[in-house]
Amino acid sequence: MAYTALAFLPIVLILVMMIGLKKSSALSLGLALSLSIAIALGFWKMDFTAVSAYVLFGFLKAFDILVIVFGAILILNTLKYSGGMDSINRAFNSISTDRRVQIIIIGWAFGAFIEGAAGFGTPAALAAPLLIGLGFPALAAAMGTLIMNSSPVSFGAVGTPTNGIKTSISQLVGSGIDGYMSEVTFLTAFIHSFAAMIVPTLVVFMLVKFFGKNKSFKDALPIIPFSIFSSVMFIIPYLLIAKYGGFEIPSLIGGLVCLGILVLAAKVGFLVPKQTWDFDESQKWPDFWVGSQKKEEPKEHKKIGIFMAWVPYLLISLILVATRIPAFGLKQKLVALKISFPPIFDTANTAYSFSYAYLPGIIPFILVAILTIFLHKMSGDEVKEAWGATFKQVGKAVIPLCAGVAMVQLMLNTGNNPEHLDSMLKMMAKFFADISGQVYFIVAPLIGVLGAFFSGSNTVSNLLFAPLQFEAAQLVGLKTQVIMALQNIGGAAGNMICINNIVAVCATVGLIGKGEHRLLTYNILPCLLYCIIAVSVAFFLL
Numbered sequence: 062m063a064y065t066a067l068a069f070l071p072i073v074l075i076l077v078m079m080i081g082l083k084k085s086s087a088l089s090l091g092l093a094l095s096l097s098i099a100i101a102l103g104f105w106k107m108d109f110t111a112v113s114a115y116v117l118f119g120f121l122k123a124f125d126i127l128v129i130v131f132g133a134i135l136i137l138n139t140l141k142y143s144g145g146m147d148s149i150n151r152a153f154n155s156i157s158t159d160r161r162v163q164i165i166i167i168g169w170a171f172g173a174f175i176e177g178a179a180g181f182g183t184p185a186a187l188a189a190p191l192l193i194g195l196g197f198p199a200l201a202a203a204m205g206t207l208i209m210n211s212s213p214v215s216f217g218a219v220g221t222p223t224n225g226i227k228t229s230i231s232q233l234v235g236s237g238i239d240g241y242m243s244e245v246t247f248l249t250a251f252i253h254s255f256a257a258m259i260v261p262t263l264v265v266f267m268l269v270k271f272f273g274k275n276k277s278f279k280d281a282l283p284i285i286p287f288s289i290f291s292s293v294m295f296i297i298p299y300l301l302i303a304k305y306g307g308f309e310i311p312s313l314i315g316g317l318v319c320l321g322i323l324v325l326a327a328k329v330g331f332l333v334p335k336q337t338w339d340f341d342e343s344q345k346w347p348d349f350w351v352g353s354q355k356k357e358e359p360k361e362h363k364k365i366g367i368f369m370a371w372v373p374y375l376l377i378s379l380i381l382v383a384t385r386i387p388a389f390g391l392k393q394k395l396v397a398l399k400i401s402f403p404p405i406f407d408t409a410n411t412a413y414s415f416s417y418a419y420l421p422g423i424i425p426f427i428l429v430a431i432l433t434i435f436l437h438k439m440s441g442d443e444v445k446e447a448w449g450a451t452f453k454q455v456g457k458a459v460i461p462l463c464a465g466v467a468m469v470q471l472m473l474n475t476g477n478n479p480e481h482l483d484s485m486l487k488m489m490a491k492f493f494a495d496i497s498g499q500v501y502f503i504v505a506p507l508i509g510v511l512g513a514f515f516s517g518s519n520t521v522s523n524l525l526f527a528p529l530q531f532e533a534a535q536l537v538g539l540k541t542q543v544i545m546a547l548q549n550i551g552g553a554a555g556n557m558i559c560i561n562n563i564v565a566v567c568a569t570v571g572l573i574g575k576g577e578h579r580l581l582t583y584n585i586l587p588c589l590l591y592c593i594i595a596v597s598v599a600f601f602l603l
Contacts, residue, residue: 119467132426177313180218352571509551517561
């Protein structure tokens with residue numbers, strides 16, 4: 062028990078620092094990493110060389126995330142300085158000037174499509190800047206896009222998280238794994254659908270309460286028919302694909318269908334409130350609402366045609382679809398292109414590969430940003446400004462991301478010790494399993510959340526904890542398919558609060574140092590509500 066308490070200490074420190082003391086993620090995660098190192102050396106009796114190797118491996122893994130963030134910000138800044146973003150803003154304003162409608166179309170539908178294609182934090186990194194360009198406070202855009210990036214996540218990056226479950230439990234299930242996973246896939250989508258019915262509505266309620274002039278939930282009431290319609294338009298194709306098409310494309314197709322229908326509905330005014338809702342004048346916004354890049358207004362730009370302005374995003378979407386769906390044959394070729402390094406100090410689980418061709422930060426983000434220079438006929442000064450602003454923004458995310466990922470890698474691998482103790486992460490998961498017994502299904506999604514909170518990934522959460530959850534479900538006599546679905550859903554809900562995603566979106570919108578603790582505070586309750594809904598539905602399926 063003492064070791065379990067020690068395992069929880071770094072998490073407690075992060076929560077106290079970021080939520081209680083409102084400190085930056087750089088300081089909070091830096092101290093938490095230091096504490097993790099001290100615990101690993103002092104109590105798990107790990108070799109100093111092994112601890113150093115896992116920390117260095119974490120820094121290398123953080124580089125992958127930084128490349129994705131860099132690419133997403135570079136696309137934004139390239140469009141900003143070419144004049145393309147002005148045209149995109151005008152186009153969205155022509156669809157609707159109502160902020161409630163805009164966040165549903167961009168954060169929910171467009172975000173779901175991007176999640177389905179790319180995953181790994183890209184939806185918020187792409188959708189939040191679009192909302193800021195339309196006139197949203199940076200904090201509101203980050204909050205909304207993170208919460209909405211939940212229901213699509215289990216089938217994000219063409220099903221990578223759910224495939225993580227398949228990979229990790231295939232030996233436990235045996236020869237019937239394909240049929241087993243078909244059931245897990247549908248159960249995941251089915252349970253997600255109940256929570257998805259309220260997500261857009263919940264985000265709008267939070268938007269008007271925290272960022273509206275009147276700070277009143279009443280301002281959200283007129284949008285409820287449209288927000289519920291947006292949920293249904295996502296859920297129908299999402300469920301059908303999960304039932305009949307497998308786990309690769311439910312979110313991708315669901316998001317694409319939903320986006321097309323919502324744009325058309327908003328254009329013709331279907332279920333759209335007659336009275337538009339907007340924020341107060343930007344001069345009255347508190348400083349912590351506004352991203353740092355907002356203060357650096359670009360000079361007047363040439364006019365870019367609306368189609369040409371959208372070409373970069375169209376190219377990104379097409380390339381993501383073409384390179385993520387295995388049937389096209391490109392995925393296998395790109396995955397094979399990588400620079401591999403041997404294990405650091407000959408330590409287990411530290412062999413790093415840089416998949417330069419498959420990492421979305423490079424292809425398509427940086428590639429499309431370079432193409433946009435020529436498509437939009439940008440001047441040398443405009444290109445210099447765009448790249449300079451990008452390096453400046455990404456620089457602020459380096460310390461928190463490196464510290465956060467290094468801490469995760471260390472805690473994952475503390476099982477490599479001479480005392481034969483379980484890893485810190487496994488001890489935390491076992492603690493939840495041991496205290497729950499027959500009501501283990503209540504704890505199952507929370508273990509998924511824990512994994513995602515640490516690793517920043519539904520996929521990693523599934524790889525880590527699906528086997529443990531499978532065995533725990535068998536021990537207490539619960540239907541393992543439902544528990545696997547709850548693990549998958551918890552990992553998706555955890556994306557709202559995971560440190561990596563929060564830091565990444567804060568870097569993208571310029572809120573590093575002042576937005577992280579607020580986003581964590583805003584998003585914890587929606588995350589827990591999501592889990593409560595999932596558990597309530599699962600109760601009737603066991």
